[in-house]
Amino acid sequence: MVDTIVFIVAAVICLSGAFGVILARNPVHAALMLVMTLFGIAVQFVALEAHFLAAVQVIVYAGAIVVLFLFVIMLLGIDVSQSLEIGAMQSQKIAAFGFSGAGLAILGFLVNRVDNAATGRPPVGGAINDRTTNVSQLAGTLFDDYVYAFELTSVLLVIAVIGAVVLARKPTRAQVEAGGESEGSDA
Amino acid sequence: MEVTESWYLVLGALLFIIGGTGLLIRRNPLVMLMCVELMLNGVNLTFVAFSRMFSDIRGQTVVFFVLVVAAAEVVVGLGLVVAILRRQPEATADDLNVLKG
Amino acid sequence: MLAQLTNFEAPSVDWWILAPQMILVGGALLILLLTSLSIRKIPSWVSTLIAFAAGLATFVVAMFLWYDVQDHGARSTLAGALGLDGFSLFFTVLTALGVMLTTLIGDAYGSRERMAAPEFNALLLCAATGAIVMAAANDLIVMFIGLESLSIGLYVMAAMHLGRKVAQEAAMKYFILGAFSSAFFLYGIALVYGATGSTSLTHIQSATLTLEVRGTPPELLFVGMALIIVGVAFKVAAAPFHFWAPDVYQGAPSPVTGFMASVAKAAGFAALLRIFFVALPGEVTEWAPIFSGLAILTLIVGAVMAIMQNDVKRMLAFSSVGHAGYVLVAVTTGTAEGLASALFYLFTYTFMVIGSFAVISLIGWNDGHDIGRYEGLARRRPLVALAMTVFILGQAGVPFTSGFIAKFYVIQAAVDDELYAMAVVAMVAAVVGAFMYLRIVMTMWSRDVEAVDAPPLAVSWTTGLALFATVAVTLVYGFIPQSLIGFVRDAVPQLVAGG
Numbered sequence: 047m048v049d050t051i052v053f054i055v056a057a058v059i060c061l062s063g064a065f066g067v068i069l070a071r072n073p074v075h076a077a078l079m080l081v082m083t084l085f086g087i088a089v090q091f092v093a094l095e096a097h098f099l100a101a102v103q104v105i106v107y108a109g110a111i112v113v114l115f116l117f118v119i120m121l122l123g124i125d126v127s128q129s130l131e132i133g134a135m136q137s138q139k140i141a142a143f144g145f146s147g148a149g150l151a152i153l154g155f156l157v158n159r160v161d162n163a164a165t166g167r168p169p170v171g172g173a174i175n176d177r178t179t180n181v182s183q184l185a186g187t188l189f190d191d192y193v194y195a196f197e198l199t200s201v202l203l204v205i206a207v208i209g210a211v212v213l214a215r216k217p218t219r220a221q222v223e224a225g226g227e228s229e230g231s232d233a
Numbered sequence: 234m235e236v237t238e239s240w241y242l243v244l245g246a247l248l249f250i251i252g253g254t255g256l257l258i259r260r261n262p263l264v265m266l267m268c269v270e271l272m273l274n275g276v277n278l279t280f281v282a283f284s285r286m287f288s289d290i291r292g293q294t295v296v297f298f299v300l301v302v303a304a305a306e307v308v309v310g311l312g313l314v315v316a317i318l319r320r321q322p323e324a325t326a327d328d329l330n331v332l333k334g
Numbered sequence: 335m336l337a338q339l340t341n342f343e344a345p346s347v348d349w350w351i352l353a354p355q356m357i358l359v360g361g362a363l364l365i366l367l368l369t370s371l372s373i374r375k376i377p378s379w380v381s382t383l384i385a386f387a388a389g390l391a392t393f394v395v396a397m398f399l400w401y402d403v404q405d406h407g408a409r410s411t412l413a414g415a416l417g418l419d420g421f422s423l424f425f426t427v428l429t430a431l432g433v434m435l436t437t438l439i440g441d442a443y444g445s446r447e448r449m450a451a452p453e454f455n456a457l458l459l460c461a462a463t464g465a466i467v468m469a470a471a472n473d474l475i476v477m478f479i480g481l482e483s484l485s486i487g488l489y490v491m492a493a494m495h496l497g498r499k500v501a502q503e504a505a506m507k508y509f510i511l512g513a514f515s516s517a518f519f520l521y522g523i524a525l526v527y528g529a530t531g532s533t534s535l536t537h538i539q540s541a542t543l544t545l546e547v548r549g550t551p552p553e554l555l556f557v558g559m560a561l562i563i564v565g566v567a568f569k570v571a572a573a574p575f576h577f578w579a580p581d582v583y584q585g586a587p588s589p590v591t592g593f594m595a596s597v598a599k600a601a602g603f604a605a606l607l608r609i610f611f612v613a614l615p616g617e618v619t620e621w622a623p624i625f626s627g628l629a630i631l632t633l634i635v636g637a638v639m640a641i642m643q644n645d646v647k648r649m650l651a652f653s654s655v656g657h658a659g660y661v662l663v664a665v666t667t668g669t670a671e672g673l674a675s676a677l678f679y680l681f682t683y684t685f686m687v688i689g690s691f692a693v694i695s696l697i698g699w700n701d702g703h704d705i706g707r708y709e710g711l712a713r714r715r716p717l718v719a720l721a722m723t724v725f726i727l728g729q730a731g732v733p734f735t736s737g738f739i740a741k742f743y744v745i746q747a748a749v750d751d752e753l754y755a756m757a758v759v760a761m762v763a764a765v766v767g768a769f770m771y772l773r774i775v776m777t778m779w780s781r782d783v784e785a786v787d788a789p790p791l792a793v794s795w796t797t798g799l800a801l802f803a804t805v806a807v808t809l810v811y812g813f814i815p816q817s818l819i820g821f822v823r824d825a826v827p828q829l830v831a832g833g
Contacts, residue, residue: 053240057244060244064248068258068259068268070264073263090244090278094241096285102296106300107270115266126318131262142257145254145257146253153246153250187291190342192291194413194415195476196298199302201463202305203301204366205309205461208366209312212453212457212496213309213312214316216319217497245524262506262510266513272521276521279524289531292527295527298478302478309486309490309509310510312490313489313505317506
């Protein structure tokens with residue numbers, strides 16, 4: 047009974063936050079709504095016995111990534127970040143309908159079919175057991191099955207660092223001239 | 234009613250759909266980036282639900298990698314937003330210089 | 335608590351399998367270290383040289399490993415996360431060649447457009463690492479991280495020309511759609527994990543055999559596969575997921591566009607081929623129809639839309655969509671011969687497209703790529719025009735170029751598999767597409783033109799070398815394709831479980 051109530055409350059928090067993100071006009075509100083969703087998911091993680099992930103979810107996602115968003119919004123100023131727009135893609139609205147339709151179809155299938163499947167299936171490996179803690183089990187797979195993926199994330203982070211440095215640089219005059227956009231014409 | 238894993242799968246799918254729809258209907262790159270985060274969180278929830286279903290810890294380990302990827306994407310995406318907006322005042326300053334002499 | 339740690343046994347490492355990635359990442363780190371630690375400003379050719387050397391070393395190591403694999407068989411390392419087989423080495427060689435050519439072209443472009451050379455080359459090497467990982471991964475999560483390394487590297491590279499707002503807006507568009515498609519790919523992985531209980535390709539392969547026994551709904555795997563296909567279709571610019579391609583190809587710096595159209599596309603197909611031909615061959619009746627639909631649509635869109643463009647970069651963007659269609663035809667067959675023809679196509683296309691964008695980077699000063707600029711190119715710079723003609727005719731599939739053999743090989747594989755309708759569409763698309771290619775060639779060789787108001791075309795020796803190499807490869811494999819056909823037939827993907 048408690049499980050059901052926890053699930054429903056957390057799910058409502060998640061979904062209202064998600065709708066808030068896509069409907070809020072002000073990006074600051076959207077970012078705060080995102081925190082709400084992330085918090086709801088952290089609750090679901092606890093319910094699914096992924097305790098360490100729940101902590102990481104709050105610390106890294108809500109604590110670092112959303113703060114990064116807010117920081118950039120502050121850097122740009124609320125007015126600028128609210129009026130920010132990129133050009134529409136071809137037939138974007140149709141794509142949105144197609145996407146949500148297809149998504150709901152998948153959803154209907156999930157509701158119907160998955161429930162009775164996969165019960166009593168033997169674990170393939172790295173089984174969750176009660177003798178060791180969640181953290182040490184995670185560490186075990188992180189440095190065994192997924193050790194290469196773990197090392198590879200360092201390449202990803204190097205790319206992100208170079209990218210941030212490159213993109214944060216101001217264009218020099220020579221670059222603007224080489225770019226061929228005559229000054230002031232379209233900017 | 235008992236909460237089964239498929240409830241979590243449905244919630245994950247819903248988050249994925251809401252995020253994807255939001256990405257397609259909004260024009261603001263900052264909000265679009267947040268929609269990507271919503272989609273990735275839906276996937277995370279799916280992974281953890283399957284992990285519980287199979288009693289297989291690796292489904293949870295995957296979430297770490299998604300987290301790193303999401304962080305890297307956000308850094309580059311926000312960098313692009315800043316880079317695009319940097320050009321605006323920059324061009325005006327250049328114009329002033331040109332006019333002066 | 336510490337006692338538990340002593341039970342941990344780290345997976346064994348085969349350093350040779352990791353060598354190509356380590357050389358590339360090492361090169362990138364060396365460039366970054368030198369640039370940031372040196373007191374005086376380092377000339378831009380130093381980073382180009384390091385990146386080229388890293389590409390060359392990767393090529394040499396990959397060829398060495400190739401003969402090793404042919405003699406001793408495939409193997410895997412790090413708990414089976416990364417495989418070493420003919421297939422992964424084929425793409426390692428392809429990526430290394432792509433890196434070498436792109437550094438050569440990027441050197442002259444970078445100094446003309448004042449693009450930061452060290453960052454460009456470091457990002458190129460990191461992105462190439464991602465491409466190699468995609469082809470070699472034996473685990474979907476490793477493949478995903480490889481895909482992201484490649485994509486995020488490319489987002490930044492597309493925006494690297496800081497002086498051009500158009501480039502950055504195109505990069506933003508590319509980034510948003512790329513992140514969207516990555517989320518699809520990842521959700522597909524999650525559903526495949528739900529259907530099979532693992533992200534390792536070896537386990538997925540064995541789990542698909544016992545799906546019914548374990549009572550997994552088959553639709554779960556099917557939806558997962560479909561989402562993975564959609565995710566990769568965005569990356570390889572297959573219709574109807576191609577709409578970012580023209581804007582991004584046009585906006586990105588030309589050397590980056592060349593890399594995007596060749597190595598990134600090849601890596602996307604490598605991921606598709608590895609997942610579907612190796613891990614899910616038993617589900618071929620499920621996934622082949624999806625690919626055939628994509629292939630036909632892609633061929634039509636690529637051929638028809640290319641005709642309507644007046645910007646050479648946009649033309650080649652749609653032509654690149656069309657080329658993805660031919661490779662998809664080869665993928666649809668699901669046969670060994672189809673696989674070989676797909677690899678042949680990707681190999682030859684890499685050289686033609688990098689060569690084309692090398693010429694475009696020469697002509698596109700001030701970021702103008704209107705076809706009018708190519709008028710009378712043959713009179714001003716006959717050798718450049720000749721090289722461009724070879725690339726364009728090669729992409730059109732004219733005999734005695736490698737492009738002809740590639741198209742012929744793909745269509746033959748489709749006919750062998752009794753996919754007659756697709757073979758017909760592919761041939762018609764080739765004829766329609768030829769119109770656009772011939773228009774470029776006619777413009778270049780037209781005689782009656784007034785003097786074009788253009789700065790003299792400076793061809794640096796690095797770009798010249800790249801042009802010479804790409805023309806040579808295109809022509810040589812057009813006349814004697816046997817050695818390359820042998821190479822692609824030996825590039826078989828294999829799964830080896832981790833020890």
